[in-house]
Each structure stands twice: as C-alpha cells, then as structure tokens.
Amino acid sequence: MKINRSILTLEEFRKQELRFLPQATGELSNLLRDIALAAKRVNVEVNRAGLADLLGETGKINVQGEGVRQLDEWANAAFMTALQRGVSCAGIASEELEDFLSFDEEICNQSKYVVVLDPLDGSSNIDVNISIGTIFGVYRRTTEKGSPCQLTDFLQKGSHLVAAGYIIYGPSTMLVYATRRGVHGFTLDPSMGEFTLSHPDIQCPPKGRIYSVNQGNEAGYNEQVNRFIRGCQQKSSQEEGPYSLRYTGSMVADLHRNLLKGGIFLYPAIPSFPNGKLRLVYECNPFAFILEMARGRATDGFNNILDLTPGCLHQRVAFFAGSREMMNSFAKN
Numbered sequence: 001m002k003i004n005r006s007i008l009t010l011e012e013f014r015k016q017e018l019r020f021l022p023q024a025t026g027e028l029s030n031l032l033r034d035i036a037l038a039a040k041r042v043n044v045e046v047n048r049a050g051l052a053d054l055l056g057e058t059g060k061i062n063v064q065g066e067g068v069r070q071l072d073e074w075a076n077a078a079f080m081t082a083l084q085r086g087v088s089c090a091g092i093a094s095e096e097l098e099d100f101l102s103f104d105e106e107i108c109n110q111s112k113y114v115v116v117l118d119p120l121d122g123s124s125n126i127d128v129n130i131s132i133g134t135i136f137g138v139y140r141r142t143t144e145k146g147s148p149c150q151l152t153d154f155l156q157k158g159s160h161l162v163a164a165g166y167i168i169y170g171p172s173t174m175l176v177y178a179t180r181r182g183v184h185g186f187t188l189d190p191s192m193g194e195f196t197l198s199h200p201d202i203q204c205p206p207k208g209r210i211y212s213v214n215q216g217n218e219a220g221y222n223e224q225v226n227r228f229i230r231g232c233q234q235k236s237s238q239e240e241g242p243y244s245l246r247y248t249g250s251m252v253a254d255l256h257r258n259l260l261k262g263g264i265f266l267y268p269a270i271p272s273f274p275n276g277k278l279r280l281v282y283e284c285n286p287f288a289f290i291l292e293m294a295r296g297r298a299t300d301g302f303n304n305i306l307d308l309t310p311g312c313l314h315q316r317v318a319f320f321a322g323s324r325e326m327m328n329s330f331a332k333n
Contacts, residue, residue, distance in 0.1 A: 007196050007197070008196065008197040009186075009192070009194045009195065009196050009197075010032065010033070010036055010175065010186050010194070010195040010196070010197070011029070011033060011194075013184070013186075013197050014029040014032060014033075015029070017029075017181065020181075027088050027111065027112065027113065028088075028113065028138065028162065028163060028179075030086060030088040031083070031086065031088040031089055031113055031115070031138060032163070032165075032177060033086070034082045034083050034085075034086030034088060034089070035079070035082070035083070035115075035136060035165075035167075035175075036175055036186075036195050037082050037086075038078045038079040038081070038082035038083070039134060039167040039173070039175055039188075039195075040188065040193065041078045041082070042074075042075045042078050042079075042119075042120070042134065042167075042169070043167075043169055043173045043188065045071065045074055045075075045078075046071065046126065046132065046169045047169075071120055071126055072096055072119060072120050073096070075119035075120040075134065076094055076096040076097070076117075076119040076120075078119075079092070079094070079117055079119050079134070079136075080092060080094070080101065083103075083115060084103045084105075084108065087105075087107045087108055087111065088111055088113065089103065089108065089111055089113055089114065089115050090102065090103060090108055090109060090111040090112075090113065090114050090141055090148070090149040090153070091103050091104075091108070091114050091115075091148070091149040091153070092114065092115045092116070092117055093114070093115075093116045093117070093154040093281060093282070093313050094116075094117045094118075094119060094282070095117070095118045095119070095279060095282045095283075095314075096119055099313070100114075100149070100151060100153075100154050100313065102148040102149045102150075103149075104148045109145070109146055109147060109148055109149075110145055110146060111141075111145070112140055112141055112145055113138050113139065113140060113141065113162065114138075114139050114141050114149050114153045114154060115136055115137070115138055115139075116136065116137045116139070116154060116281050116282050116285070116286070117134070117135070117136050117137075117282060118134065118135040118136075118279070118282040118283050119134055120132060120133075120134060121133050121134065121135055121166075121250060121251050121252050121283065122248070122249060122250030122251060122252060122253065124249070125248065125249060125250050130248055130249075130250060130253070131168055131169060131170035131171075131248070131250055131252070131253040132168075132169055132250050132252065132253070133166050133167055133168040133169060133250065133251075133252025133253065133256070134166060134167040134169075134252075135165075135166045135251075135252060135282060135283055135286050135287065136164065136165055136166070136286060137158075137161050137163070137164040137281075137282075137285055137286035137289065138161065138162045138163040138164065139153060139154065139156050139160060139161060139162060140160070140162050141153040142156065151313075154281065154310075154313060155281075155309070155310045155311075155312070155313070156309075156310075157285075157306060157307060157308065157309050157310075158280075158284070158285030158286075158288050158289055158305055158306035158307075158308070159306040159307060161285065161286070161289045161306075162179065163177055163178065163179045164177070164178050164285070164286035164287070164289040164290050165177030165178060165286070165290065166252050166255075166256070166286070166287070166290070167252075168252050168253060168256050170253065172187050172188065173187070173188040174186065174187050174188070174198070174199075174256075175188070175195050176199070176202070176256070176259075176290065177290075178289055178290040178293040178294065179293070180293065182201050182202075182293060183201070183202040183203075183259075183290060183293050183294045184197065184199065184200055184201065184202065185197075185198055185199030185200075185202055186198060186199075187199075199260075202259065202260070202294050203294055203295055204258075204259050204260075204262065204291060204294040204295055204296035204322070204323055204324070205261065205262030205323055206262070206295070206323055206324050206325045207262055207323050207325040207326055208243075208258060208261055208262020208263035208264070208322070208323050208326060209243050209244055209262070209263070210243060210244050210245075210246050210257065210258055210261060210262065210263030210264070211229070211232045211243050211244075211245060211246075211263060211264050211265075211266065211326075212245070212246055212247045212254040212255075212257075212258060212263060212264070212265040212266065213225075213229060213245070213247060213265075213266040213267070213268075214247055214249070214267075215229065215245070215247075217268075217270050220270035220271050220272075221268045221270065222268065222269075224301070224330075224333055225266060225268045227333055228266075228329075228330050228333045229266075231329075231333070232245075246263070251265075251267075251278070251283060251287070255287055255291075255321065255322075258321075258322050258323070259290070259291065259294060259296065262322075262323045262326075263322050263323060263326070264320070264321070264322035264323060264326040264327060264330065265319070265320070265321050265322050266319075266320050266330075267318065267319045267320070268301070268318050268320075269301075269318045273316060275315075275316050275317060275318070276300065276316050276317040276318030276319060277316055278316060278317060278318075278319045279314060279315065279316060279317075280305070280308060280310050280315045280316065280317045281310050281313055281314070281315065283319075284298065284300075284305050284317055284319045285305060285306065285310075287319075287321060288304070288305035288306050288321060289306060291321055291322070292306060295324060296321065296322055296323055296324055296327070297321065297322070297323075297324050297327040297328075298319065298320065298321035298322075298327075299320050299321075299327065299331070300317045300318045300319065300320070301318050301320055305317070305319065305321075
C-alpha cells in the first residue's frame with residue numbers, strides 16, 4: 001500500500017509553523033488543538049442528531065431573544081469543556097451566554113488568550129440537513145496574566161485578533177483558520193479521526209459570480225443595497241451574464257463558498273434590525289479577519305468591520321463581505 005507522506009495533520013502543521021516562530025510558546029497551537037477536539041465531538045452529534053433526538057428547540061430563550069435549539073446547547077457545552085480542560089484559554093464569550101465566562105482557575109488564569117465563539121451558526125438548518133458551522137476568534141488578553149480575565153479582554157477591535165476560524169459541518173467537515181501568516185483549511189479524515197491539510201494558503205479570488213443575500217427582505221433594504229442587487233441580476237457586459245444568487249441561511253456555508261470561489265455576502269440592516277442583525281463579536285469580526293488575511297474585505301456598509309470597537313458582547317451590525325473587487329463595486333454603488 002502506498003502511503004501519502006505529504007499529508008499533514010493540523011497538529012503537525014502547527015508544529016511546522018512553530019519552526020518559523022522561535023519566540024512562540026505553543027500556547028496558540030494547543031488552543032487550536034482544543035477547538036479541533038470540540039469540533040470533532042460536535043461533528044459526531046451533528047451527524048447523528050436525528051437518531052439521538054437532538055433536533056428541535058429546548059424551549060429556552062437565549063440572550064438574543066431567540067429559541068435555543070438542542071444542538072446549540074450541546075455544542076456550547078462541548079466547546080466550553082474542551083477549552084477549559086485544555087488550560088490554554090483564560091475564558092470565553094459565547095453567543096449562547098449572556099455574559100463572558102472566566103475559567104477562574106490558577107492554570108487557566110496564566111493563559112494569555114481568550115476566545116469568542118458562535119458554537120453553532122445556522123443551527124435551524126440541521127432539521128433539513130443543510131450545512132451549519134462554528135465560528136471562533138482568539139484575542140490576546142489585555143488584562144494581566146495570573147488574574148481572571150475581564151470584559152475588556154473580549155471587547156477588542158477585530159484588528160486585534162490573533163487568530164480566527166470556522167468549522168463547517170457538511171458533506172465533509174472542514175476547519176479553516178487564519179493567522180497573520182495566512183489562511184489554511186483542514187478536512188476531517190474519518191479514517192484517522194484527524195483534521196488534515198487540504199486547502200493550504202487560501203486566497204479569496206478578487207472577483208466572483210456569486211452574490212448571497214436574503215431577497216425576501218428586499219423591501220426593507222436601502223437603495224444602495226437594492227441598486228447593487230439589481231446590478232447583480234443584470235448583464236454587466238456582452239460576455240458576462242447575471243451573477244448567481246446562492247443563499248442558504250447559514251453564514252458559515254455562504255461565506256465558505258464565497259471564500260473559495262469568489263463572491264459577495266450581504267446582510268444589510270432592515271427596519272426590525274436598524275443596526276443590523278449579525279453579532280460583531282462572535283460572527284462578523286472573526287469572518288472579517290479571515291477574509292482580510294485571504295485578501296478579501298468586510299465592512300458594515302461604511303467602515304471596515306475590523307476597525308469597529310464593540311460596545312457590548314452582543315452588539316449587532318450590518319455586514320457585507322467577500323471578494324475585494326466586488327466589495328469595492330458595492331462601496332461605489
């Protein structure tokens with residue numbers, strides 16, 4: 001049997017990266033290992049959700065005023081447990097929690113990192129077997145090591161992120177993460193039980209033929225957005241036909257496709273959510289960081305997402321992200 005010795009697991013890849021970072025302590029690598037471990041556990045439950053009776057809602061309402069689904073609750077607990085036991089994280093802020101959670105233990109307090117997390121984005125799609133995902137971001141804490149983390153550690157601009165990533169649970173399960181050294185994708189190999197490097201050095205194409213938006217809300221969008229949508233629907237030249245609309249209602253799935261193939265994702269404000277609906281801390285900042293590191297771009301329609309200072313953990317914003325040329329066209333529209 002021929003063995004492919006070029007295959008790198010996530011852990012092997014991070015060890016190779018450490019060779020180029022002589023001052024690194026390996027703490028970030030350990031944290032990514034813990035996130036990958038939790039992702040494997042969530043992947044198992046997602047794949048057997050119907051059999052394990054994990055579909056549907058719990059009857060609880062989260063801080064966002066939304067119904068909590070059983071898998072939301074399960075995934076949140078899985079990531080919290082893995083990160084606390086891994087001792088490379090001082091605390092987390094999760095979309096499913098009203099406040100941040102400090103792992104106020106002696107060894108965790110020594111960690112220099114905190115994590116922001118959307119444990120299961122698009123979880124309502126699990127009932128109809130559409131791809132869903134996890135979104136995460138890693139910040140270097142601003143408070144002193146040795147003490148419990150504080151709210152200020154989580155309310156940092158996205159430009160201060162050390163790393164960010166997502167896991168997509170679909171036909172195959174992938175973990176994509178970004179640091180300032182680049183963006184890399186790892187596919188879960190079921191035979192090994194390991195994430196292996198499948199998409200090295202991801203670069204978002206400068207332009208694409210896909211736009212992702214909920215056109216059911218078109219009546220509530222401003223004229224700039226609707227003008228851009230009309231342009232996507234029309235022929236822009238003799239050779240180029242209209243763009244393709246692709247929208248699943250799962251942010252991870254839509255942005256993953258656009259990151260690899262090129263495209264633009266639009267989630268504008270509407271009258272019922274005048275400031276936008278997506279969460280700056282848990283969803284927008286991590287994806288904006290990933291796209292920027294992959295040569296894409298993300299804004300709230302006016303400002304770069306990474307330049308915004310969160311006022312609270314659950315702040316909502318409008319979000320526009322994707323290929324740089326398409327984002328530039330939207331800004332000029």
